[in-house]
Every structure is written in C-alpha cells, then in structure tokens.
Amino acid sequence: MGHGRFTWRVALLALVLVVSTGGIVGRLVYVQILHHQHYWLEAQAEHLDKRxxxxxxxxxxxxxxxxxxxxxxxxxxxxxxxxxxxxxxxxxxxxxxxxxxxNDQPEPLFTRLLNESGGPVELxxxxxxxxxxxxxxxxxxxxxxxxxxxxxxxxxxxxxxxxxxxxxxxxxxxxxxxxxxxxxxxxxxxAIYFERDGGGRPIAFGRSRIEPxxxxxxxxxTIDRYIQRLIETELDFQIRDHQASGGTIMVMDPTTGAILAMASRPSFRLSNLSLDNPDLNLYRNRAVTDLYEPGSVLKTMTMATALDLELVNPNTTYYDSGTVEKGGYTFKNWDFSAHGTQTMTQLLQKSLNTGAIWLSDQIGATRLYESIHRFGFGESTHSGLGGEAEGLMRTNKDSGWYPSDLATNSYGQGIAATPLQVITAFSSVINGGNLMRPYIVEEIDGPDSKRIFEPVIVRRAISEKTSATMVKMLNDVVDGVPAHRAQVKGYHVGGKTGTTLVSIPTGYALDSTLATFVGFAPAEDPAFVMLVKIDQPQDDPLGGIVAAPVFGRLAPQILSYLNVRPYDQPLVRSGQ
Amino acid sequence: MTNAHQTSRLRPGRPDYAILATTLALVVIGLIFVYSASFAIALDAFDDANYFLIRQMASALIGLAVMFFLMRIDYRLLRLASPALMLFAVLSLAAVLFVGNDAYGARRWISMGPLPPFQPSEFAKLALIIYIAAWLASRGRDVQSFALGFAPFIFLVGVVAALILMEPDTGTASIVVMTTAALFFIAGASLTHLFALVGIAAVTFGMLILGGGYRSDRIFAFIRAEDDPAGVGFHTLQLLIALGSGGIEGLGLGVSRQKFFYIPGAHTDGVFAIIGEETGFIGAIVVIGLFAYLVYRGFRVAMNSRDDFGCYLAIGIVSWIAFQGLINVGGITRSIPLTGIPLPFVSYGGTSLVMLMAAIGILLNVSRYGKDRSFAERPQAQRVAPKPTRRSNPTRQGESPARGPA
The missing domain is CATH 3.90.1310.10 (Penicillin-binding protein 2a (Domain 2))
Structure with a gap:
C-alpha cells in the first residue's frame, strides 16, 4: 500500500465507515439475538390466524x-x-x-356485476x-x-x-x-389455524392446523311424519271448512307421554319463510305456548277425582234441576236444560254443568284443587319445548278466590291451560292413572354418544281402578252421543267434548267459542289420545259438532296406520 | 499530477480478483433473495413467480458485460468521456421530471418500452463520481480555493442533488452528496469549506423534514413507530419483526413470512430484512462482511493507484457502495430513519445493478494499473500487434509515483 496516498483524511473516512458498520452490527445483535424472543412472538401474533x-x-x-x-x-x-x-x-x-x-342470465348478471351500489364486495x-x-x-x-x-x-x-x-x-x-x-x-x-399474509389471506404452504x-x-x-301430515291436512281443511281462526290437533301415546303429532294454526310455512319480514305471531307453537279454558273436558278430571275418592260410581245418581245457586250466582246447564235424576255416566254424556258442580260439592274445594294439581294443571309439563306456559288457576288457598270459583272450575272455566297440559292430564285419566311427562325427543344421536329418552312418570294422578272405570265411562260418552260422530267402526273409542267461550280481557267474547274434543282409541288398550281444538268456528259453536267429527275422521286412519286390530277382527292365525 | 503519456505505454496487470469474487457473491446472494422475497408478490401481481428473478438475472448479465468491458478499457479514457457522461446524467435527470413514470408518489423511472425502465439517478451517481474524480484530479491544490474548488463543487453537486430531490428521492440525493463530499474531503478540500458544506446539507435536510409529507413521517416512524404501528410506523416495525424473528440462525431459506405482503418492497429496499429473517444474524453478518471486504479491497486499490484520478475513482465508488449499504441497512435495523434506497448488488433494480457492476468494472480496471501490479512497457511496435504477450518484459515498475493530494 502506497503510504503517499494513505493520509489522515483517508484514515478518518475509513474510521467513519468502520464505526458505522460496528454500530449497525451492534443493532443486529440487539434486534436479532438479544430481542429475538420478543420479535418472534410479535411475528407469531401477527402471522397466526384462526378461522x-x-x-x-x-x-x-x-x-x-x-x-x-x-x-x-x-x-x-x-x-x-x-x-x-x-x-x-x-x-x-x-x-x-x-x-x-x-341460475342467472348472462346479461342481467353482467349489469349487476358492474353496478357498484352494493359496494365493492357483495353476496x-x-x-x-x-x-x-x-x-x-x-x-x-x-x-x-x-x-x-x-x-x-x-x-x-x-x-x-x-x-x-x-x-x-x-x-x-x-x-x-x-x-x-x-x-x-x-x-x-x-377451527383452522393458519399463517396469514399481510392481507389476511392464508399463506400457501404455510403451517396450518385443523382442529376439527x-x-x-x-x-x-317422537313425531311420526305420517300422523303429523295427516293431522295437519285435516286441521287446515277444518279451519277452512268452519272459517275458523285457528286450531290445534295433537296426538299422544297415552302410556308413554310421547307426542306423536302436534300441529297448530295459525302458523308459517318453512317453504315461504322470510327472515327479512318476520311475523312473530306465526312462529310460536301454540299447542304449548297458548292458554285456553279447557271447558267441559275438565269434567273428566272432576269425575275421575270423585271416583278416585270413592264418593261416586258410574251409576250414582244426582238430581238435575237445571239450576244451581253458588256464592250468589245461579249456574245453568249449557243448553239451559233440566234432566231430573241422572247417573254419573249420563252427567258426562250430557255434559251437565249442574252435575259437575254437584260433584265439586261432594269432593270439596281443597281435595278438588289438590287433584287438579295432580293432573298437572298450573305447572309446566317440562316437555322441553320452548315457551311452554304453566297455565293459570286459582285455588281456595289463593286470595281473591270465591266459593263460586269452585263451581265454574269444576266444569273447566276460570282455569287456563295449554292444549299440551290438557292432553297430558287426559292421558293420565285413561292410561292407568299415571301422569306422564310429555316428550318430543326420543333420542339424541351424537358423534360419540347416544342418549335415549325413556318415558317419565311424573306422579300417580288416580288409581288404576279409577282409570279403568273412566275408560269405560268415556267410551259410553262417545257411544251414547252418536250425533257427535266421534265413533269409529270396529273400535271402542272414548272421549269428551268441550266448548268454551274465548276469554278476552273484559270477560268472555260471547259470540266466539273454542270447540274441543279429547278422545282415545281403542278403549281396550289406548294406542293414542288425540286433542282437537278448533278456534272460533263461524258456522257452529259447539265442540260436539265441530271438533268431535274430526276425531271420528282421523282416528280410523291412525288406528290402521298403527296396526291396531279392530275388536271384531281378532288376529287370524294362519296355518292353525 | 500524473503523466498520462507515461503510463499509457504500460500494459496493465491482473485485476483484483478478490473484488470480482466478492461482487459476484453479492450479486448471486441478491438473485437468491430477490427470488425468495418476490415470488409471492410476483405471483400476486403478475401471475408469474419468476417475474422479478428473470428481470434481475437479465440485469445481472448486462451488468457482467458492462463490468468486463469497463475492466478491459483503460480507465483514463473515462476522463475524456466524463463531460459527456455528466451531460447525459443531468439531461436524463431533468427529463425524468417530465416523462417519468409516477410510482409511489414520485417520478424516478423512465419507461424504455420493452426494456426495463431506466433510473437516471442511478446513472447520475456513477457519472457524477467519474466527473468529480476527473475534476478533482485536474484541480490539484486549487481544490482548497473557494472560487476554483468549493464554488464549482457546490454548483455541480447542487444541481444533481436538486434534480434528484425534485423527483423526490431524498435517499439517493443524500448518497450523491455524501459520496462526492467524501471525495472532496479526500482530495484535500479546505476544512472550512467542508464545514460549510455540512452546514448547507444540514439546513437543506432540516427544511425538507420540516416541510412535512413522507419525510417527516419517516422521522416520526424512526422515533415513535410504536405509536402508530398500523400506519406510519408499520414499515419500520415490520422490518424489525422480520430481522428479530430470524434470530441467530434464521427461519431457513425461503421460509420468510414477512415477505408475504407485510414488508413493503421486500425484494427491493427491504431485502436485507428478508435475509435477516431467513438466514438470521449469521446471514446478515456474512452480507455485511462481504460489503466490508469489498470496501476494504476498494480502499487498497485507491491507495495503490498510480494517479489521482484512479485514486478518486476508487474512493468514490467504494464510498458510494459503503454509504448506500450503511444507509439501507441502518434504516432497516432502525439505526437511522428509513430511506428508500436499495442495498447495492442485492436489491431488485435493473439500473442500480448495472451501474454498480459498471462501477466495479472501473474499480477492477484501476486495480490493474495499481502499484502492486507488474507492468510492461509497451513497445511502439507492439501497439498494433493484435495479441501482445503478457508480462514478456516485466520491468519499469512504479514510475513517477502519483502523489497524494496532501
């Protein structure tokens, strides 16, 4: 190296470069070695994403x-x-x-692609x-x-x-x-964990982990699609036929509480559902959410209570004068009739209010309300269906109760229940006396577990003997009033009608009724119990005329679908 | 102060192969990391992962040709060519302000049709170094004079720097000023003048920063990047995450994550961050070491040069490479504010690579005439001989050693 050229100026320039380089190497040590962990974690936080x-x-x-x-x-x-x-x-x-x-046409789609009014990105x-x-x-x-x-x-x-x-x-x-x-x-x-690029997109060939x-x-x-379709078709037909405002049909296996079919109107159509314009009125399952007064159907429970207490038997008689005085009110039969001496079976057949009041007198307020509670009124059935109502009832232990309430309650007025509560209570009357928990889910079949739901007995409502007596009496009710057209050829069926006024905030709407019928078949070993409720039929207000025939039309089809043999066609054994 | 007539009769020796090898190593490292850093960007923008690699390879081949050409012709011919080169540089710098492509808020490139775009400022850097070297060599002691030294120097450098600042390209302008100032200093400029020069540069720089825009953002990002990590500070912090996450050994070649649209210009000005991320501290030190060795060998060439022009050329070229490397890596490591200039030889950029390789060609050329090389007197008869035998007459070393300016 020529010493002539190597001056202090060259040395100073070299020194500046050496010192600068040294400083940068120092920074690299600081960033890459001493703070590697910090930046590595920052990189992970920035790169890892989860979807x-x-x-x-x-x-x-x-x-x-x-x-x-x-x-x-x-x-x-x-x-x-x-x-x-x-x-x-x-x-x-x-x-x-x-x-x-x-499924679009090219030209309109082209126009849509260019139309920026929906923003740059659009579904x-x-x-x-x-x-x-x-x-x-x-x-x-x-x-x-x-x-x-x-x-x-x-x-x-x-x-x-x-x-x-x-x-x-x-x-x-x-x-x-x-x-x-x-x-x-x-x-x-x-979740998919992946490395993302600066724009948030997954890096091709980047690390990724899928957490399934x-x-x-x-x-x-427990729903049977055949029975479900059957009752829905019938319900829609009946509502149209009677210009009714709505209705409910429910089918239950009385021995298990399994709901075989359940439909209510008004409702919506899945095929015509608009999430943009929801009509909240249509979405609820009125069979479990809406209350109504069960009316004369409740006489079944009043009768069962009296039988269970052994206060009466089917042949016990009372005197029907047509009117009863209770707590300052005069009660009459629904048709203002007076029938004289009547048996208990006749009481149910003619659906006599005076008879129900007579029974409530025999039973007494406390025992009757305890019994109605045992039938599940005033409490949720715990069916698991959302929005289930508990019902309304006032007993002699509640304030604001009057002795006259016992009279009205005995024939199903002044008490509110859901159709589900009514059919469940009715089932206990005819199934041997057990109040079952109604259920809709038979089985939950998960990826690694299976849960099967067994019938649950809530409590005993009445004795087996009382239940057997009630089955017979209710069969007599149907057979004794052929005009209701609830009978089914070849089968013994039982049931009870009910007609109530629609309760409105100021009392009752006198011109509109709810027509109901709860029935079962066959009497020998009930395969199903059915509740039919038609709301505000315009042509005929009576449950016996409007609701009972619906049972009469549906029952044979359900019985045959469920392979229930008619009593007069015993199983023929082949080859014997 | 040299006698061109005397040395022209000498046949040059072998070039400094260490410089050649170091340069080629840096270019190859550049190709590797330009590819690694750019394939995702290229795939996204051009549907072709090799888009930038192919162009950089083409530039490297052109650069190789230019380098070997300039290595073979006598560097003293550049003295004659320097006014023309300077004129072309100034004209193209002026032209780019009018016909340049708008990119990233600046006009720095001129489209060349199917050819890669031409970046006048890269050409101007080398042209100015050649011109200033020639000018300083011809000034001798007049360098210390105000009228004959300082004033023309300020005018020359000022015009070029101002044109580059107008693009705007503060980074390149500061490289030009620093490189020529270093030359001016080495050539023996008055210290008073130099302090004045530093003063002018500082005031200009300060005014530019206070002028707002991206320059003040860069200063803000340098000091307080963490206050705006998604905005102004993003670039600075992402570079550090790349470097820092690389650690000592790096994530592995090609494994960088920060190149996936986190680091702006990962294959251009930010390529050193990708080197640091993929090959870690070890890789970063290797690259810095190659630069340091290249600069050291360049200084050796300067010290051994037989004339002032060669000395100044060598000093100018290595100062350019050193300053540009330091500013690039300094910005990436957050040692100084971030400036948009490429890492010599490594960053993607055609004009830059070709001009740098041209500069290395000149440096190699100077090395061939060094005092540590053997020379042979060129007999008059052999001047027209097609292939004179090399070193047939290794005599007459070191005639009239060129005197340093001091």
Missing part, C-alpha cells in the same frame, strides 16, 4: 328416522368488483361463465348447490369467491313448521326444536 369452521348441524328425524330437517353443503358466491373495475370486458367474461352456474348468490359451487371454485374466475356453508333442507316440506322452527342466517335456531335444542344440533365449531369441530347430534323426535 372458525361451522360443524355440520344435526338432522331432526321423525320417530322412524325419516328426516324432517337436514343440512346440506352449499356454497355462497361473493364478488369483488375491484377485480374488473377498469376492465368491463373481464366483467362480461365473468358474467358469462358464472351465470349458468348460479351475489347464496346456497348454490355443492357441485355448482365446486365448479365455480375450480374456474378461478377473477373477482369471484365462493365460501362453503350449509343450508337447512326440509324433506317433508311444510310439515311441522312451527314445531321444527327455523334457523337464522348465522345458522342459529330461532324457533321451535331448532332453537330449543340448538346447542345439541349445532355441535361445536372447528364436533358435528351436531341428530335428534330423533
């Missing part, structure tokens, strides 16, 4: 395993208009490729079926993104709409069984 993956929602099945609601894989198609903002030709190309896959088609979605994905069209999802599908159409309920856009159950069992059906969402979710459990209901 929830919805688990498949469980299906809702009928008692035989036929699906009532299932989830199918679909795709939602989104567009990002920024991809063709300066390139209408590209948008046109995309429109022509995309249109046939989302252009939802619930595109699985194969079409996959085709769209494989085309990799500019500005088109598909996102996997599921769609709820109802194979039975509009059957059991307000029982099943429906899902919101986020796939959370909003009504019915979908809402009541949302956590069971929905499962737990899985737990798919939702299938729920098998």
């Amino acid at each position: 929830l993956v919805h688990s498949t929602r469980g299906a809702i099945l009928d008692r035989n395993g036929f699906p009532l609601a299932t989830s199918v894989d679909v795709f939602d198609v989104y567009i990002d208009r920024r991809a063709w903002r300066d390139d209408p030709l590209l948008a046109r190309e995309v429109a022509f490729e995309l249109a046939p896959l989302i 252009i088609a939802s619930s595109v079926d699985f194969s079409a979605g996959q085709s769209i994905e494989s085309l990799r069209l500019a500005g088109v993104v598909v996102a996997g999802g599921t769609k709820r599908y109802y194979p039975e159409g509009d059957v059991a709409s307000n029982l099943l309920g429906f899902l919101g856009r986020d796939h959370v159950g909003l009504a019915g069984v979908e809402a009541d069992y949302d956590d069971v059906l929905g499962g737990t969402p899985g 979710g737990r798919p939702g459990a299938d729920i098998r209901l």
Whole structure:
C-alpha cells in the first residue's frame, strides 16, 4: 500500500465507515439475538390466524328416522368488483361463465356485476348447490369467491313448521326444536389455524392446523311424519271448512307421554319463510305456548277425582234441576236444560254443568284443587319445548278466590291451560292413572354418544281402578252421543267434548267459542289420545259438532296406520 | 499530477480478483433473495413467480458485460468521456421530471418500452463520481480555493442533488452528496469549506423534514413507530419483526413470512430484512462482511493507484457502495430513519445493478494499473500487434509515483 496516498483524511473516512458498520452490527445483535424472543412472538401474533369452521348441524328425524330437517353443503358466491373495475370486458367474461352456474342470465348478471351500489364486495348468490359451487371454485374466475356453508333442507316440506322452527342466517335456531335444542344440533365449531399474509389471506404452504369441530347430534323426535301430515291436512281443511281462526290437533301415546303429532294454526310455512319480514305471531307453537279454558273436558278430571275418592260410581245418581245457586250466582246447564235424576255416566254424556258442580260439592274445594294439581294443571309439563306456559288457576288457598270459583272450575272455566297440559292430564285419566311427562325427543344421536329418552312418570294422578272405570265411562260418552260422530267402526273409542267461550280481557267474547274434543282409541288398550281444538268456528259453536267429527275422521286412519286390530277382527292365525 | 503519456505505454496487470469474487457473491446472494422475497408478490401481481428473478438475472448479465468491458478499457479514457457522461446524467435527470413514470408518489423511472425502465439517478451517481474524480484530479491544490474548488463543487453537486430531490428521492440525493463530499474531503478540500458544506446539507435536510409529507413521517416512524404501528410506523416495525424473528440462525431459506405482503418492497429496499429473517444474524453478518471486504479491497486499490484520478475513482465508488449499504441497512435495523434506497448488488433494480457492476468494472480496471501490479512497457511496435504477450518484459515498475493530494 502506497503510504503517499494513505493520509489522515483517508484514515478518518475509513474510521467513519468502520464505526458505522460496528454500530449497525451492534443493532443486529440487539434486534436479532438479544430481542429475538420478543420479535418472534410479535411475528407469531401477527402471522397466526384462526378461522372458525361451522360443524355440520344435526338432522331432526321423525320417530322412524325419516328426516324432517337436514343440512346440506352449499356454497355462497361473493364478488369483488375491484377485480374488473377498469376492465368491463373481464366483467362480461365473468358474467358469462358464472351465470349458468348460479341460475342467472348472462346479461342481467353482467349489469349487476358492474353496478357498484352494493359496494365493492357483495353476496351475489347464496346456497348454490355443492357441485355448482365446486365448479365455480375450480374456474378461478377473477373477482369471484365462493365460501362453503350449509343450508337447512326440509324433506317433508311444510310439515311441522312451527314445531321444527327455523334457523337464522348465522345458522342459529330461532324457533321451535331448532332453537330449543340448538346447542345439541349445532355441535361445536372447528377451527383452522393458519399463517396469514399481510392481507389476511392464508399463506400457501404455510403451517396450518385443523382442529376439527364436533358435528351436531341428530335428534330423533317422537313425531311420526305420517300422523303429523295427516293431522295437519285435516286441521287446515277444518279451519277452512268452519272459517275458523285457528286450531290445534295433537296426538299422544297415552302410556308413554310421547307426542306423536302436534300441529297448530295459525302458523308459517318453512317453504315461504322470510327472515327479512318476520311475523312473530306465526312462529310460536301454540299447542304449548297458548292458554285456553279447557271447558267441559275438565269434567273428566272432576269425575275421575270423585271416583278416585270413592264418593261416586258410574251409576250414582244426582238430581238435575237445571239450576244451581253458588256464592250468589245461579249456574245453568249449557243448553239451559233440566234432566231430573241422572247417573254419573249420563252427567258426562250430557255434559251437565249442574252435575259437575254437584260433584265439586261432594269432593270439596281443597281435595278438588289438590287433584287438579295432580293432573298437572298450573305447572309446566317440562316437555322441553320452548315457551311452554304453566297455565293459570286459582285455588281456595289463593286470595281473591270465591266459593263460586269452585263451581265454574269444576266444569273447566276460570282455569287456563295449554292444549299440551290438557292432553297430558287426559292421558293420565285413561292410561292407568299415571301422569306422564310429555316428550318430543326420543333420542339424541351424537358423534360419540347416544342418549335415549325413556318415558317419565311424573306422579300417580288416580288409581288404576279409577282409570279403568273412566275408560269405560268415556267410551259410553262417545257411544251414547252418536250425533257427535266421534265413533269409529270396529273400535271402542272414548272421549269428551268441550266448548268454551274465548276469554278476552273484559270477560268472555260471547259470540266466539273454542270447540274441543279429547278422545282415545281403542278403549281396550289406548294406542293414542288425540286433542282437537278448533278456534272460533263461524258456522257452529259447539265442540260436539265441530271438533268431535274430526276425531271420528282421523282416528280410523291412525288406528290402521298403527296396526291396531279392530275388536271384531281378532288376529287370524294362519296355518292353525 | 500524473503523466498520462507515461503510463499509457504500460500494459496493465491482473485485476483484483478478490473484488470480482466478492461482487459476484453479492450479486448471486441478491438473485437468491430477490427470488425468495418476490415470488409471492410476483405471483400476486403478475401471475408469474419468476417475474422479478428473470428481470434481475437479465440485469445481472448486462451488468457482467458492462463490468468486463469497463475492466478491459483503460480507465483514463473515462476522463475524456466524463463531460459527456455528466451531460447525459443531468439531461436524463431533468427529463425524468417530465416523462417519468409516477410510482409511489414520485417520478424516478423512465419507461424504455420493452426494456426495463431506466433510473437516471442511478446513472447520475456513477457519472457524477467519474466527473468529480476527473475534476478533482485536474484541480490539484486549487481544490482548497473557494472560487476554483468549493464554488464549482457546490454548483455541480447542487444541481444533481436538486434534480434528484425534485423527483423526490431524498435517499439517493443524500448518497450523491455524501459520496462526492467524501471525495472532496479526500482530495484535500479546505476544512472550512467542508464545514460549510455540512452546514448547507444540514439546513437543506432540516427544511425538507420540516416541510412535512413522507419525510417527516419517516422521522416520526424512526422515533415513535410504536405509536402508530398500523400506519406510519408499520414499515419500520415490520422490518424489525422480520430481522428479530430470524434470530441467530434464521427461519431457513425461503421460509420468510414477512415477505408475504407485510414488508413493503421486500425484494427491493427491504431485502436485507428478508435475509435477516431467513438466514438470521449469521446471514446478515456474512452480507455485511462481504460489503466490508469489498470496501476494504476498494480502499487498497485507491491507495495503490498510480494517479489521482484512479485514486478518486476508487474512493468514490467504494464510498458510494459503503454509504448506500450503511444507509439501507441502518434504516432497516432502525439505526437511522428509513430511506428508500436499495442495498447495492442485492436489491431488485435493473439500473442500480448495472451501474454498480459498471462501477466495479472501473474499480477492477484501476486495480490493474495499481502499484502492486507488474507492468510492461509497451513497445511502439507492439501497439498494433493484435495479441501482445503478457508480462514478456516485466520491468519499469512504479514510475513517477502519483502523489497524494496532501
């Protein structure tokens, strides 16, 4: 090295460079070695992302395993208009490729693609079926993104709409069984952990981990899709025929409390559901949420109570003068009739209010109310159905109770219950005396567990002997009043009508009634109990005329579907 | 103070192969990391992961050709060419202000049709170094004079720096000022003048920062990046996350995560952060070591040069590389405010790579004439001979050693 050129100036320049380099190396030591952990954690926090993956929602099945609601894989198609903002030709190309896959026409779709009023990113088609979605994905069209999802599908159409309920856009159950069992059906969402780039997109070949979710459990209901469809068709027909405002039909297995079918109107149609314009009035399952006065059907429980206390037997007589004085009020029979000496069976056949009052006198207020409580009135049935009402009743232990209330309560007025409570109480009268817990879910079939629901006896309401007597008496009621047309050829059936005025805030609406009938068949070994309630029929207000024939029409079909042999056609053994 | 006539009769020796090897190593490292840092960006923007790699390779090949050409012709011819080079530099710098492409809020490139865009400021850096070196070599002791030294120097550098500032490109402008100031200093400039120069630069710099815009944001980001991690501070912090997460050994070649749209310009000005992320402290030190060795060898060439022009060329070229490297890496490590200038040889950028390789060609050329090289007198008869035998007559070393300016 030539010493002539190496001056202090060169040395100073070199020194500056050396010192600067040293400083930077020092910074690298600080950042890369001493604070590596800090920056590594910052990098992880920035790069790792998590995306929830919805688990498949469980299906809702009928008692035989036929699906009532299932989830199918679909795709939602989104567009990002920024991809063709300066390139209408590209948008046109995309429109022509995309249109046939989302059931659209190319030209209108092209117009929509260019219309920026919906913002740059918009959902252009939802619930595109699985194969079409996959085709769209494989085309990799500019500005088109598909996102996997599921769609709820109802194979039975509009059957059991307000029982099943429906899902919101986020796939959370909003009504019915979908809402009541949302956590069971929905499962737990899985997650994909992945490394994302600066724009939030997953890095190709980046580390990723999939934490699988737990798919939702299938729920098998006690509902029978055949009976359900049968009663819904009949209910709709009856409501139209009588220009009624609504109604309920329920079918229950009296020995287990399993609900075989349950329909109420007004309701909505799953096929015609609008989440944008919800009509909250239509979504509730009125069979469990709405109260009504059971009316004369309650005479069944009054009679059963008296029989159970051995105060009367079917042939015990009382004298019907047509009027009864109680607590300053005069009570009359519904048709203002007077029948003289009547048996207990005749009391039920003619549905005599004076008789019910006579029975309540024999029983006494305390014992009657205790008994009505044992039948489940005034408490939730704990069926598991959402929005279940407890009912309203006032006893002699409550303030504001008058002795005249006992008289009205004895024939089912001044007391409010849900149709579910009534059919459950009625079941206990004819099933041997056990109040069963009504239930709708037969089985929950999860990914790694299965839960089967057994019938639950809530309590004994009446003795087995009383129940047997009641079955016979109720059979006599149906057979003794053929005009009700509740009889079924070849079977012994029993039942009781009820007609009540619609209670309104100021008292009763005198011109509108609720016509009800609760019946069962066959008397020998009841296979089902059915409640029919027609609200505000316009042509005839009486339960016997409006509701009982509905039972008479439905019962044979249900009996034959359930393979119940008529009493006069005993099983023929072949080859013997 | 040299005698061109005398040395022109000498045949040059071998170039400094260490410089050649170090340069090629940096270029190859550059190609590797330009690819690693750019494939995701390239795939996203151009649907072709190799988009930037192919262009950088083409630039490297052009650069190699230019480097070997400049290594072979006598560097003293550049003295003659320097006014033309300077004129072209100033004209193209002026032109880019009018016909340049708008990119990132600046006009720094001129489109060249199918060819890669041309960046006049990169050309101007080398042209100015050649011109200033030639000018200083011809000034001799007049360098210390105000009228003959300081004033023309300020005018020359001022015009070029002002044109670059107007693009605007503060980083490149400061490289130009620092490199030429270093040359001015080495050539023996008056210390008073130098202090004045530092004063002018400081005032200009201060006014630019106070003028607001992206320059004041950069200062804010340097001091308080954490106060706005998603905005002004984003760039600074993302570079540090890349470096810091690399640790000692790095995440592994190609495994950088920060290159996936976290670091703006991961393959250009930010490539050192990706090197630090993928190869860690070890890789970063290797790259810095290569630069340090290259600069050291460049200083050696300068010290051994036979004439002042060669000395100044060598000092100018290595100062340029050193300053630019220091400012780039200093910004990425948050040692100084972040400035948008490429890491020499490594960052993606065609004009920059070609001009740097051209500069290395000149440096290698100077090295061939060094006092540590053997020379042979060129007989007159052999001047027209097509292939003179090398070192056939290794005599007459070190005639009239060029005197340093001091």
